[in-house]
Amino acid sequence: MSHQESPILFSRLGQEIASPIIVDLMARALANPNLLSLAAGFTDNVTLPRELVRRYATELTQEGLANEPLQYGHNQGRQRLRELSCKAIATHPGEKVQAFDPSSMFITNGSQQALYLSIQAICDPGDIVLVEEPSYFVCLEMLKGLGLRPLGIPCDDTGGVLADGLAERLKQLDAAGQRSKVKAIYLVSYFCNPSSRSLSASEKRSVARVLLDAGYQIPVIEDAAYRELYFDAPHPAxxxxxxxxxxxxxxxxxxxxxxxxATGLKIGYGYCTHSEWRDKILCIKGHQDFGSAHFTQAIIERVLDAGHYSGHLSGVQKHYARKAQILDRTLHESDLKDVGWNWATPKGGLILWLRAPTGTDLRMESNFCQGCIERGVLYVPGDLCFSSGKPWHCARLSSGALPEDKLREAAELFVAQALHQK
Amino acid sequence: MSHQESPILFSRLGQEIASPIIVDLMARALANPNLLSLAAGFTDNVTLPRELVRRYATELTQEGLANEPLQYGHNQGRQRLRELSCKAIATHPGEKVQAFDPSSMFITNGSQQALYLSIQAICDPGDIVLVEEPSYFVCLEMLKGLGLRPLGIPCDDTGGVLADGLAERLKQLDAAGQRSKVKAIYLVSYFCNPSSRSLSASEKRSVARVLLDAGYQIPVIEDAAYRELYFDAPHPAxxxxxxxxxxxxxxxxxxxxxxxxATGLKIGYGYCTHSEWRDKILCIKGHQDFGSAHFTQAIIERVLDAGHYSGHLSGVQKHYARKAQILDRTLHESDLKDVGWNWATPKGGLILWLRAPTGTDLRMESNFCQGCIERGVLYVPGDLCFSSGKPWHCARLSSGALPEDKLREAAELFVAQALHQK
Incomplete structure (x- = not known):
């Protein structure tokens, strides 16, 4: 008699977790090359630094290198890479060079892991993390996956944080006895994914003032993943x-x-000013993988050290500026604005944020979304970018992955659906 | 007036976590090249596959490859790498080729991440995971870091699981009302780190029978990290x-x-027969990093696909066999056995497990350990490999990292301390 395999009683986290939308979107895009994806956050293959990676992979596989890159490295990441990364941040407008200390930085499997680790260190199930509206949907899903409650702070139509609204939200939290549950605020302040908006220095100062006035000296997480992908000029804040x-x-x-x-090298970092928090993060990383791949870290370190990074970046910026322009122009050349759609022309990043007339339903299960898929184009429904799942009339379009002609075609298909359904 | 930075109220996990010993050991070894480390689990730099990595990194950075390796890939890992890895497992003695399906495999940042994810999916704080004694100390620390209770199952002196002891332990758990807390059993069954012992097929069958008889159809995790590092012949089970x-x-x-x-490429995998468990694991991975580095996966995939892996492995096996022999001989040529020390000659892996006379204290804070450090040699105190932190008279020596002359010297320094203190 054969035994039936036993069912598993999953952990609380295991029971509640749902498959991340990003995984589904990436899989769809990879599985069906005929579906034009304005959804998946891939970069453009033509921007990938093949020459640089080849050159330094070759150099790094020579015999007898100190700090052998095919060997294990430190849990925190390569010292020189951390030094160079600190220097790179410090070159941005308004940064205090002396503010950046490599010992406060840790290297991770993309910045996503840094975010995950940092949240594990400070949040228990049921805790609240304040987020912009709209916010990075992968972060929202991750927070929910850990049993947390992302809570939107009032923002204007373009994604700008409203200071008064934030003050009011904090009061409501106090009144509801939830103050002690609020563990962090998460801001995507440079070419936000999805709003493409950046927060001004004055907006950020307001956030700090409102939090401080209300006695919320909570951890502030600033996600700057797209900061370097500006088009004409860096964001000044x-x-x-x-x-x-x-x-x-x-x-x-x-x-x-x-x-x-290079998305395929999967190297990101966190820079943490609070030494105890950083130490906890490193402990958890020690348990998760005891250090990110040493070899891919070393490749990027060499590119930075040899001074090739900014040249590469400059080409990437021009490329994405052109693609953002193609997407933006294709929409402008259509009748979308005439039928009540709105968007801001992006100044950086890979994303354009569209707002249909209020009341339009663009969710995954909507006729609109199904219509797009039938026409052969995929986007990210904007409701995924709101902690409450509302409103339903926004869409995130990425200009990152598709080649220029396909990007134009995808935008035209999207427009056709919008005009068909108006 | 300047504000004081606010203290953080850490999560339960954040509050309880301690810095992993492995991070400390690796940092010590990297920081002080004069300290001969028999502790850190590094591989030997001379075995690293520089030529193979260079060749395939060069091939993989050509223009226009399908499934572009510098681009994002699937959360689950590259399909071809999973196919080839399944085939590789199936070549081991006694494996059923048809048992291995690539859809059950997922690629991770070293097998450590696979272990972490799998535990997150099934264990809540306070839960119990059964482990061999001694067991892999990084796993023990990780379990404790997640708020779990690793619980040793009775083993003989060499690390062999005692079926009667296991049955008795399960009865005790039942009597204590703890049955529902027991979420998994973790076995390091090939050239165990630290005991260097492998479980025979008959021992494994006993484990299955005892668990089943007691109604414990719990998830079984088999850690085979060292399986391929056999010396003369693969372990037959x-x-x-x-x-x-x-x-x-x-x-x-x-x-x-x-x-x-290559430790520096940080690619491992899990193979999970339970589709729901695998799906939960993939969800959590989607939140942690949505996929391991595509480029390093692709390098290993090419090495496997081109048939170069087994040749590389064969050289590595010979190399580690010779080093294990050097360590074993150096101990045998000393008077260690005469003063009551015991060990089994390893047949694979990177580890030798030493037992001093009962009552000897080899812990980190012991005079013995301090004496070793003063002499310039580091080892892993064996108490770290027991869930209860006892006994104290064992030591884990790794022959992996040090060059042959230094390995001999390190072993002699260790012996000198042992004979000095007898």
């Missing part, structure tokens, strides 16, 4: 690390080499 | 995946390309 208004707060700044360099 | 006695159990098999190929 310094990071929270260099702004004195954020001195009272524990701070974590997230950066990455995936989007601006 | 098939994995739990191919043994019919384990049919009633949800199973996870862990393998890796770090130790046998």
């Amino acid at each position: 310094p990071s929270i690390i260099s702004m004195p208004e954020f001195d009272p707060f524990p701070k974590l700044y997230l950066g990455t080499y995936t989007k601006p360099f | 098939p994995s739990i995946i191919s043994m019919p006695e384990f049919d009633p159990f949800p199973k996870l098999y862990l393998g890796t390309y770090t130790k046998p190929f």
Whole structure:
């Protein structure tokens, strides 16, 4: 008699977790090359640094290198890579060079892991993390997957944080006895995925002031994954690390080499000003993988050290500027605005954020979304980017992955569906 | 007036976590090249596959490859790498080729991440995981870091599982009302780190029978990280995946390309027979990093696909066999046995497990350990490999990292301390 395999009683986390949308979107895009994806956050294959990776992979596989890159490295990541990454952040407008100390930085499997680890260290199930509206949907899903409650802070139509709204939200939390549950605020402040908007220095100062006035000296997490992908000029606001208004707060700044360099090398970092928080993060990383791949770290370190990074970046910026323009123009050349759709022309990043007339339903299960898929185009329904799953009339379009002609075609298919259904 | 940075109220996990010993050991070894480390689990730099990595990194950075390796890939890992890895497992003695399906495999940042994810999916704080004694100390620390209770199952002096002892332990758990807390059993069954012992097929069958008889159809995790690092011959026991006695159990098999190929590429995998468990694991991985580095996966895939892996492995096996012999001989040529020390000559892996006379204290804070450090040699105190932190008279020596002359010197320093203190 054969035994039936036993069912498993999953953990609380295991029971509640749902498959991340991003995994589904990436799989769809990879599985069906005929479906034009304005959804998946891939970079453009033509921007990938094949020459640089080949050159330094070759150099790094020579015999007898110190700190052998095919060997294990430190849990925290390569010292020189951390030094160079600190220097790179410090070159952005308004940054205080002396503010960046490599011992506060840790290297991770993309900045996503840095975010995950940092949240594990400070949040228990049931806790609240304040987020912009709209916010990065992968973060929202991750927070929910850990049993947490992402809570939107009031923002204007373009994604700008409303200081008064934030103050009011904190009061409501106090009144509801939830103050002690609020563990962090998460801001995507440079070319936000999805709104493509950046927070001004004055907006950030307001956030700091409102939090401080209300006695919420909570950890502030600034996700700067797209900061380097500006088109004409860098966004002028310094990071929270260099702004004195954020001195009272524990701070974590997230950066990455995936989007601006190579998604396939999967190297990102966190920069944490609070030594105890950083130490906890490193403990958890020690348990998860005791260090990211040493070889891919070493490749990026060499590219930075040899001074090739900024040249590569400059090409990438021009490329994505052109693609954002193609997407933006294709929409402008259509009748979308006439039928009540709105968007802001992106100044950086890979994303364009569209708002249909209020009341339009663009969710995954909507006729609109199904219509798009039938026409052969995929987008990210905007409701996924709101903690409450509302409103339903927004869409995230990525100009990152598709070649220029396909990008234009995809945008035209999207427009056709929008005009068909108006 | 400047504000004081706010203290953080850490999560339960954040509060309880302690810095992993492995991170400390690796950092010590990297920081002080004069300290001869028999502790850190590094591989030997001379075995690292520089030529193979260079060749395939060069091939993989050509223009226009399908499934572009510098781009994002699937969360689950490259399909071809999973196919080839399944084939590789199936070549081991006693494996059923048809038992291995690539859709059950997922690629991770070393097999450590696979272990972490799998535990997150099934264990809540306070839960129990059964482990051999001694067991892999990094796993013990990880379990404790997640708030779990690793619980040793009775083993003989050499690390062999005692079936009667296991049956008795399960009865005790039942009597204590703890049955529902027991979520998994973790076995390091090939050249165990630290005991260097392998479980025979008959021992594994006993484990399955005892668990089943007691109604414990719990997930069984088999860590086979060192399986390929055999010296003269592969260990003859098939994995739990191919043994019919384990049919009633949800199973996870862990393998890796770090130790046998390149630690610096950080690619491992899990093979999970229980589709729901695998799906949960993939969800959590989607949140943690949505996929391991595509480029390093592709390098290993090419090495396997081109048929170069077994040749590389064969050289690595010979190399580690010679080093294990040097360590074993150096101990044998001393008077260690005469003063009551014991060990088994390893047949694979990177580890030798030493037992001093009962009552000897070899812990980190012991005079013995301090004496070793003063002499310039580091080892892993064996108490770290027991869930209860006892006994104190064992030591884990790794022959992996040091060059042959230094390995001999390190062993002699260790022996000198042992004879000095007898």
